[in-house]
Amino acid sequence: MGQNVEIKDTTEIGDVLIIDTDRSFTGQDGQTITPESPGEGVPQVLASRLFDLAIGIDHIFILQNTVTVRRPGGWDEDNAGSVSDVTHHFLRFYDEEE
DSSP states (O other), X not given: OOOOOOEEEEXXXXXXXXXXXXXXXXXXSOEEEBTXXXXXXXXXXXXXXXHTTOSOOOEEEEETTEEEXXXXXXXXXXXHHHHHHHHHTTTOSXXXXX
16 A cells, blocks of 8 residues: 655765755745654654664755755765665555565
8 A cells, every 4th residue: 555655866975965855844934853853754764774774874854855964974886775775665554466
């Protein structure tokens, strides 16, 4: 049930990973979310799942359909892939049976 969030583009700039999606997570006001400032609503739920990856994410900013994630030390393929995967499956309640 639910649909996958399609990832249109992923860009890495130093410690920052920017994910452009086909779904809007906020209105025109973005939310800054850190482990100390959990945010609210849908952005908070997505951020919580990203923090649960335990890969050193310290800051997330979500504005409409863009998720910006900071990880000190930069990104490798596995960590960037994990963030993309969590974002891609965010609106799935369960996977389709095979």
